[in-house]
Amino acid sequence: MKKTYPVKGMHCASCVRLIEKALSKVDGVASASVNLASEKATVEYNPKVASEEKIQSAVTGVGYQLMIGEEIKSEDETKIEKAKELKDLRIKVVISLVLGGLILWGSFPGLIKTAPVFLQNFWMQFLLATPVQFWVGSAFYKAAYPAFKHRSANMDTLVAIGTTVAYGYSAFVTIFPQVVKNIGVEPMPYFDVATIIIGLILLGRYFEAKAKAGTSEAIKKLIGLQAKTARVLRHGSEVDIPIEQVLIGDSIRVRPGEKIPVDGVITLGESSIDESMITGESIPVDKTKGDSVVGATINKTGTFSYRATKVGKDTVLAQIIKLVTEAQGSKAPIQRLADLISSYFVPIVIMLAILTFVVWYVFGQSPALLFALLNTVAVLIIACPCAMGLATPTAIMVGTGKGAECGILIKDAESLETAHKINTIIFDKTGTLTYGKPVVTDVVSMELDSRLPAGKAGFRGNDNERDRILQLAASIEKGSEHSLAEAIVKEAENRKLNLDQATRFKAIPGYGVEGEINKKKILLGNLRLMDKESIQYNNMSKKIDQLENEGKTVMVLAVQKKVAGLIAVADTVKDSAREGIRALKKLGIESIMITGDNSKTANAIARQIGITSVLAQVLPDQKEAEVRKIQKTGKVVAMIGDGINDAPALAAADVGIAMGTGTDVAIESADITLINKDLSSVAAAIKLSKKTMQTIKMNLFWAFGYNIILIPVAMGILYPIWGVLLNPIFASVAMATSSISVVSNSLLLKRFKI
């Protein structure tokens, strides 16, 4: 026998060895494997020799806790159990419908003449109906009785009462026909009603169970993404081990076409990696030494080695599974009304059924007893509390699952619900709309600028002169840690320029830098630095204005107090930004950009993207206040940032959206996390929210509408005007289809294209 138990109290690899040793000493234990990351022990033992208690006491003896009775059921075991349940249900449905059909044939006025005589016999009908009532229908009694003992009632209670009334009356009529005759009622049993109702309701339950399994498919898919084994370097050789045994720091080798087992950082080699299963982005990403890789993604081309940095429940995939599981367990505010009604629903239906019986018996036409009985059964059978209970959670489950498939992680049902009301979105500029890494966009040479035509876009003067400008700037900036300096040095490296040795380097905060190269004084900085040093730049003013209007930061290079050239640096806008903003405009949502940049730069970037509202020169700690200010105008605001630096603003917004990250910090602070870096996902997330809410509203409308309309019909409200009554068999058909229709409608969300 092989079982897996949770183990508590482990904190290091030596704990693993200690527990394994203790377990292997127990008589009858063939093997024991303990996993630190998952905190589980898998023990193979002979139950005739070793008992669970002995196994537990061995673990307790070395200072840990092994949890008996909590052995982990594998996914397969649960699946087998569920499949068996469905098979049993199918058999019961077939038997009840076949037997019920035979009874119907022998008793239904239109069919009775074609039926064999033995089927018309009441005793034969009694015989056929009894196993359906008490064997097939035992599920209803088994559920209703403990509920009754608990002073609770559910759908099974209604079906149990309804079918028992029909069956009980029919049995009485069969056994004592004379008694019924004496009170003026023709002795006619209704075994067909009881049996067909049981068959149809179980049929509905069968389809509902199948459909419901589809609503939680996303989690199963996510769990299925996990690799089973990892090729780990242990004691100098590569060994394949179960993923549960991978430890932080292990060196793992991945070949082309293989799944990456856990999260880590590449230490050797490079490859192209398909991350679509996590981010939703279909284009593979090139990765090389130093880049991080995510478990469950697929290595496409190269072979590489990497160091495991996160295992078990800390991996990105495990975090995503946890988040989606939690979201599916949360409740949407829209569900509150349905919750309230559900808690009173069944007792109210029982009271209405009693009222129906009394009213029909007292005021109904002859035979009043029959009318009273049949209408009471119809009321009990037509009521469907399940549809109300399923309307919201099934849609939330499918909606959040669909989002996860596309890299949109929704924290809870409330966030999903609020997102559909968003009418204003505030984008943090740096890192969200832009890459957040400045690059050199223009190099302008002073000497020849006016004489030579422009070279490649943005770079005026000839290549040699521009390279010289860049070379000087990079040489002087090499010692600086400023982000603009980094951009200049990087551009020089890209152009493979050899840098000069700079001396007397000095950073002038808020202005720029100065230093000497070949005994010539070099200054690189903003216009204020030039003004301070009384350096003339009038002949470059036009060019400087033009670059600044394009949202670029301009630095002037002066050699020996004379302007030699300009270098413009800018943060580049993400490719998907314009498309993302356009998609939001189509949804009628206003986009606002918030940034610490000056308004000239901010407006230039906003123009490029298509944003018209800009909040410039906002310090990081003022962002939260800006969000609240906009909320006060009555707008429903979403704030989009990286989820790490702008956590207070994300928390203040009605919906905080973290972009382009799968870190647990971001997931924690945001209501919605977009794992991919594509800005179109923002509109996609809102569309998904709108579609999910539309599905929920439709489900609730049908679930409520169905009960509100059909219960009075079953009570016979239409009878005085049109003579319409609801046959209990039709009531069971309607009841069975109502839950299925709600679940199926939720499943349609799967087809929604994001």
Place this chain on the structure above:
Amino acid sequence: MPLDKILVTTFGVLGIVFTYWFFLMKKEREVAVKNEVDITVEGGYTPDVISIPLGKVTKINFFRKDSSSCLEEVVLGEFKIRQQLPLNKKVTVEIKPQKRGEFVFTCGMNMFHGKVIVR
């Protein structure tokens, strides 16, 4: 009015009153929990009202004995938990409440109810 109709009306009214009293006027019996509690899932939850301390981890062990598919899931919406309850298996959920109040837990279809009171 004939006797049978008087009787049916009388029993009908009594039946309605009884149904209301029996199902809707059930008195809550609160069980104070320190660290861990076993809840039997059979025709509902026993105990169905538990009080737990604020800010501490409380283990709730559900044990489903009832084969009704209605009870195969338990939902603690406030704690973002939707947990499958296999038949005759103990399933433990851990909650660490961050705010005081009364939080309902239900079966997957919202037919059966219990309550967690955080004090």
